[in-house]
Amino acid sequence: MKIAVIGGGAAGMMFSTQYKKANPNDEVFVFEKSQYVAWAGCPTPYYIADELSFNDVVLGTPEDFIKRGVNVKTLHKVTDIDFKNKTLNIEGNDINGIFEYDKLVIAVGAKSFVPNIDGYSENLENVFTLSHAEHAIKIKEYINDNKDKIKKAVVVGAGFIGLETAEAFNIKNLEVTVVEKADRIFPTVSENLKSEIYESIEKHGLTLKLNSGVNKIISENNIAKSVQLDNGENLDFDIALFSIGITPNIEFISSELKTENRKIIVNDKFETNLPDVYAIGDCIFNKFYHTDRNLYAPFGDVANKHGILLAKYLSGQNISWKGLLRSFATSFYDIKLAQTGLSLEEAQSLGYNAEKIEMRAMYKNSGFKDSFPIKTEIIYDKDKKVLLGGAMVGKEAVAQFIDQIAIVITLETPIEKFIEIDFAYSPTNASVWNPLLVTYRKVIK
Structure with a gap:
C-alpha cells in the first residue's frame, strides 16, 4: 500500500506517524510545500512576543519523521490531482512530475483570507x-x-x-x-x-x-x-x-471533490465523495456534536484527533468521528476566555427550552490574595436537565473548568448526577464549590 499525504502540518504528520507505526510495511509519503513540518499555528503570536521559542512552534524536523519510516518531502508542491488515475503532479527536487498512490489523504490546512481590498498586495513588505x-x-x-x-x-x-x-x-x-x-x-x-x-x-x-x-x-x-x-x-x-479569517488551501483541487463554502465535505470516517480519498485538519467541515450542522474548527487539537482516528480507520479499526462542541480558549494578557457548546441565543434558536445560570466560580479559596472570581455562564435544557454550553472569563483555570463542562455535555450526563462526581478539593487548589456542583444546586430542587 502506498499512501500519499498532502500537507505536513499537525493533521498530516499525526496521521502519517500513527499509520506507519501500525502498518510498517506500507509506504507513506508526505508532500509539504514549505520547509517545515509538524508546525503549530496557535503558539505563533507568543513566538513573535519572545515568550515561546521556535521549537514550541515547529515541533519536529523532517529528519525526525524520516527516522520513523515516513517519506517526508519538504519543498515539494502538489499542483494537480488526477483522482481517476490516482496520480499527483508534483514540483520538487526529489520528485518532479507524476506520482502514483493507492490512497490519498488531503491535509492541506488553511491560509489567511484577505478580501478584495484596494491596494492590498502580498508584495507589501510590512x-x-x-x-x-x-x-x-x-x-x-x-x-x-x-x-x-x-x-x-x-x-x-x-x-x-x-x-x-x-x-x-x-x-x-x-x-x-x-x-x-x-x-x-x-x-x-x-x-x-x-x-x-x-x-x-x-x-x-x-x-x-x-x-x-x-x-x-x-x-x-x-x-x-x-x-x-x-x-x-x-x-x-x-x-x-x-x-x-482563514480558508482552506484547496484552490489547486478540481471541482470533482465535494465542498461547501470552500471546505471539504467528509463523513464520519473522513471519507470524501471520491473513492480512496480522505481529508483531515483545517480543510474540512466537522459536524456540531450530535447534529447535522456543519462546523468549521481550525484548531490544532482537532487536527491531531483527525490524524489519529483516520490512521486507526485505515488500519482496519471501526471508528466514527462524532464532531465537536466548538470548545475554545484564548487570552489577552492575564484575562482568559473559554467557551464550549451553545450560547443561550443559539440554544433557544434551535428550539431548546434553554436557560442561563450565572455564577462566580473560584479556582481556590477566596481568602487568598491571588484568588480572583471567574465570571461564568452555563446553559442548560430545562426539560431534559442536561447542559448545552458554557462560557467563562477569569485569570486561572478557565479552560480546565470549560473542559469539565465539555465532558458532561459529550457524555450527556444528567445534572442530577453531578452531585455524584468526586471532585478534588483543597483550599490552595480548588474551591469546595465546583461550577458543576453549583449548577446542581441551582437546578435540582
Missing part, C-alpha cells in the same frame, strides 16, 4: 498574514530588523490570532490599533462576560475600533503607509497584520 510558521518567522524578523523604525501597528480582525498578535505587538512596545468590522469581539460570548477583556485592552493602551472595515491600503514603493476605513478615517502604521 503587511502580513499569520497562518503558518513561515509567516511568524517573517513577522518576527521584520520587527527585529526594523526595531528603530517600527512604532505603530494595525491589526485587522479581532479574532483569536488577531488579539493575541496585537498583544505580542504591544509587548514589543508598539502602539497598536485593532480594527474589527463587526460590532463586537467573540460574538458567541455574551457581552457581560467580555467586559474584562475590553477593560484589559484599554488598560494596556491598545485602541479597539469596532464597526470599522478596511477599504483601502495606501502604500509607496511596496511599503504600506496607512489603511483607510469605511468611514474615511486613515490609520498610519509601520507594520500591519490582516487576521480576518
